[in-house]
Amino acid sequence: MDGFLEMQNLLSEYQQSHLLKYSGELTESERKELLEQLQSIDIKEVLKLYEKAQTSAGENKICDSKMRPVKVEIEKDLNESLLNEYFSVGLDAIAQSQVAVIVLSGGQATRLGLPYPKGMCPVGLPSGKTLFQIQAERIRKLIKLAKQKTGQEGRVIWCLMTSEATDLLTDKFLKQNKYFGLPKENVKLFKQHQLPCFDFDGKIILEEKDSVALAPDGNGGLYKALKTSGLLKQLKESGIKYVHVHGVDNILVRVADPIFIGKCIKDGIDCGAKVVLKTDPKEPLGVICQIEDKYQVIEYSEIPPETAESKDEDGQLKFSAGNICSHFFTLDFLERVSNDHEDSLGLHIAKKIVTHVGPDGDKFRPTSPNGIKIEKFVFDAFVYSRRFLAWRVERGTEFSPVKNSDVSKTDCFPTARRALMALHKKWIESNGGEVKGGAVEISPLLSYGGEGLEEVKGKTYGDRDVLLADEERADDSPTET
Template structure:
């Protein structure tokens, strides 16, 4: 651990001597914690970090209008326009790679749920599904299912290791949550948690913010901190030992994410790419999402603030937006590409500015909760490695099928627990009716069609466990000609009970318990 003298000299050189302003008032334990925190910071690069943050926050947003190009058609795959045979071929390729233990998933779960209004990791959040499942449990069960599907097809016994990048804020509660839930049935050795670095938040004049007298205000270095974290925690070595060649990388907050999606993986492998991105069509020209495109021939994500309105509104001959490929933080990487980024490019990643309200102590030691933004948190983004790819591809998917993020507390306009829950329940209702089931609403009235279920409205509570169906497959044998009330949870036990009812009858089911069983009248 750093000595006081060494810390003082380094802070003085960086123009941050005020960090030790309250040292005489600190107890022994507080002093040790502060020195430990300082020893984990890149003190040599601290001046550049602080000055760079202030300069970046003051700079006007760049405009790339004249240099923007859409991704060329030969680099794009799509579940919307791909024919059935092509999609089946990609799925088979993906399942083959999974069956050979070549695929891992990498979850980005280091951010704080500040906007959501909770003091614990987002992955632990229960959006109010009938089952009460958390985001972590839903994703774990999708890993179970995709392993099972590949094993059944190829006669294998495969493993999809789950790498979870956490932060100082999320590591301990995430570890505890997984242990308390027996890793949701996954083998603990196949769930690898590791921590990303933290960096100081600074004021608009480039000074480190003190959260308390003995602690700097720290923040994760963004999901682009992944590449440094892979090195710090020897994760790439673990992947190599397991024989993992392909990684599906995604953010924790998307309730509809298809974890280790065989179709996406198969598409990327068949194209021989080292880096790929799933995208959804922008809902409207000014939607505040980054756009995957090219800038002077180089693939990258351009922030919506960098695209002038007249460019965002450009349309092609079919009326489609020219720059429509909305980034959803859902990516494919080869392990070899991640290794190359870690060795050559991680220090070249662009720094992004996030202006935040950061609680602090003033020069007199008084605790202050700001009412307006007062600090700068610098972040790197996972997608900023796209320009380093040799064979970058884009995979377009349907928003309603694969993207519904959880970012804000209820009461916000979008991306809330309610919209996430309704998106999943709407999807499951659609699967059930497509499989031949008739669903009844709370009043006993039959839903006329999947179109009567909308993610934007209150959805009938018909929930399908990922252990039963990964993406709507295999439901016809269970649900065809069934009439089922809602709320209803179709879990493994309930599915077996329904299949035992031959021939199908009107299922006079009164209600479901939280665990997914049903009560017969």
């Protein structure tokens, strides 16, 4: 096999010959598959990325003297008239089919101990709805609200960035559930790229005797994936102008939030980020700041403790703009980053447990980190913004992520579920209803943000009641008071 000999020479040149260590034990088809995988990897380029990531890791330890707090605009401080104006502008954009949503959904939910993507996970709600269903139904409700306002039924394109590990499962799940009522043609899946995993000595890890360990290139792989998949071109040809990008794991995410989108449109923002007030310097939440007039997100682990704990004159943390991965981009901005700056985005090193071939040739999974995954982060593109917005929202209204298994008792399904039901209880009580028991769920098809709940006035709701829209309403109804 001339190709195999060429690969041997290439790997020898770059000190990666161990990748063929077991080639003599493989069948002909296994050898062919290994060779095809290795040929699909630009060995020279990925080793350059490894070296760049090592350099970036040092540079990412930002000198705290360069950090400056970012100017934040606070949603709750604005008067109702202005918020209504932003809401109206956002709905107009939806009615005119100018808005798309991109869900960062390539994660495998390994920390949750589940064998399928987070978006498919049962949340434990009375309705049985998953994160994907909740988010899709919020989009459907917005389309209806926009039509009620304008008489025009717009289209929101729902895009899900998957990974090699999650793409088929996500695609099958959405098909089985008929895209949760969204038109099939308005749902787009596209895969982020993968990179080899390395050991701490810079050697590419062999996961099986016939395959290299690969991992998704981080949510910052969005920009490359948009371009190479052709989705960026499709969105442009479809008339999309504005894009909401968010993580799949936030149960409270206000998908395609018309207020946020309207604010950004009115103010000519090309890149915006929602933040929450960070009150604990040790909370694992990156902060948005300015460094030499550029907007950046600095991970909590990269900020010296004395800087992280420093307070302003009001007694709040000086660096309190906690990033929640809910971003506004103009399509022009995404196009500019994807075409002109993707190669310049920073690289990050994540030390992870990587399954590999052990000394005896058997597959082995360590109990502590043994490998390096190279990642890009979606917020690393903030430095290319020409007009940036940090928009602070209320944590209890918009942020409750699912990051950990239930055992951790923080940022897990039980905490997310409680946050959603606490918000729904607040909506009911503000509309004159009463909740006894504390666990009531409101369908996104009935209310996007607490509006349209006049029917709850004077009614009492018990534990685990579900308020549904007409199209999904169950026979049982709450007790009249």
